[in-house]
Amino acid sequence: MQITITDVHKRYGDVVALDGPTFEIPSGSTFGVLGTNGAGKTTLFELLVGHDSPDAGRIEVGGIDVEQAGHRVRERVAFLPEHAGFPPAMTGREVLDVHARIRGLGARTERIDDALETVGLADAADRAVEGYSNGMGRRLGLASALLAEPPVLVLDEPTAGLDPRGVATFHEIIERIDRETDATVVLSSHVLSEVERLCDAVAVLEDGQLRAVGAVDELRAAGDGRVTVAVRPANERDRSRVLETIQRYGEVTDSGGEFAVACGREAALELSGALEADLVDRFEVREPGLEAAFHEALAGTESGSSEGAVDDEVVGETEVSAR
Numbered sequence: 227m228q229i230t231i232t233d234v235h236k237r238y239g240d241v242v243a244l245d246g247p248t249f250e251i252p253s254g255s256t257f258g259v260l261g262t263n264g265a266g267k268t269t270l271f272e273l274l275v276g277h278d279s280p281d282a283g284r285i286e287v288g289g290i291d292v293e294q295a296g297h298r299v300r301e302r303v304a305f306l307p308e309h310a311g312f313p314p315a316m317t318g319r320e321v322l323d324v325h326a327r328i329r330g331l332g333a334r335t336e337r338i339d340d341a342l343e344t345v346g347l348a349d350a351a352d353r354a355v356e357g358y359s360n361g362m363g364r365r366l367g368l369a370s371a372l373l374a375e376p377p378v379l380v381l382d383e384p385t386a387g388l389d390p391r392g393v394a395t396f397h398e399i400i401e402r403i404d405r406e407t408d409a410t411v412v413l414s415s416h417v418l419s420e421v422e423r424l425c426d427a428v429a430v431l432e433d434g435q436l437r438a439v440g441a442v443d444e445l446r447a448a449g450d451g452r453v454t455v456a457v458r459p460a461n462e463r464d465r466s467r468v469l470e471t472i473q474r475y476g477e478v479t480d481s482g483g484e485f486a487v488a489c490g491r492e493a494a495l496e497l498s499g500a501l502e503a504d505l506v507d508r509f510e511v512r513e514p515g516l517e518a519a520f521h522e523a524l525a526g527t528e529s530g531s532s533e534g535a536v537d538d539e540v541v542g543e544t545e546v547s548a549r
């Protein structure tokens with residue numbers, strides 16, 4: 227089910243949360259909305275699922291205007307919010323049973339079993355939710371979203387706060403949904419590697435504005451050729467020393483205990499020499515990825531110059547297409 231976002235504006239008091247992004251999310255794709263904290267991702271999702279209305283602009287899901295017919299959109303779109311809580315004394319199965327009834331699905335035992343199976347909670351289904359880990363809670367939220375077998379699944383930072391194993395499990399589940407259903411999956415993240423792995427296409431938001439949009443492959447190709455160096459410290463004790471060294475080479479992202487920095491090939495070589503070998507468990511140089519395109523898109527806007535920026539003609543208007 228295709229989603230179109232057209233010149234959407236939203237303010238909270240003086241804060242401009244969305245400042246006119248316009249792009250399309252192709253039907254059946256897995257689409258990533260990337261952006262740093264406060265970029266406007268959650269706001270966009272709240273509007274997309276009809277929890278709030280834009281001040282101006284239009285969002286259509288499968289040709290239906292969300293503002294005009296929110297109830298029809300909510301039947302088609304399932305939402306995994308960034309923070310979802312459940313009554314702690316209920317079991318996972320009971321939570322899903324209540325959610326199924328609330329949505330008018332009745333007691334669909336088979337569907338509940340399927341959803342639990344899909345998210346890997348079948349064995350924990352009859353345990354109280356209060357005993358679930360953070361990752362299990364997120365997966366229960368996803369199972370709830372899957373109950374209605376929605377054509378559109380909107381996941382707000384689905385892996386935020388999960389440990390590396392939880393992240394990996396979530397990735398596998400999303401990949402399975404992508405493989406086994408026709409659902410259009412829209413997810414937000416600020417972890418580039420995650421979006422690169424899971425998504426066909428991506429939109430980059432910053433300060434509520436669209437900085438780049440396109441198929442992941444196309445955006446990657448439009449990057450500046452910088453490599454990404456991933457470094458895993460050998461132990462907790464040395465993390466800050468390792469980080470201190472890496473920070474000299476660029477902005478560092480930390481995902482699941484592994485640091486990553488985008489830099490030129492020469493700098494990567496220099497960094498490998500600067501890090502004491504016994505402080506590092508893993509040192510990996512990855513070929514140019516989305517990282518470069520992402521930094522380039524944001525760098526061009528900071529300076530206000532076009533130098534080093536993603537060329538709007540090339541990337542900003544690249545037609546988004548599913549792989």
Ligand SMILES: Nc1ncnc2c1ncn2[C@@H]1O[C@H](COP(=O)(O)OP(=O)(O)OP(=O)(O)O)[C@@H](O)[C@H]1O
Nearest residue numbers: 238241242243261262263264265266267268269270
């Ligand atoms: N209810 C609200 N009231 C006031 N300001 C808000 C509200 N919701 C969002 N904002 C502001 O709007 C901007 C966009 O926020 P939003 O939560 O959409 O960003 P985000 O990209 O999802 O960020 P994060 O990655 O931190 O979740 C931020 O400056 C935020 O402080």
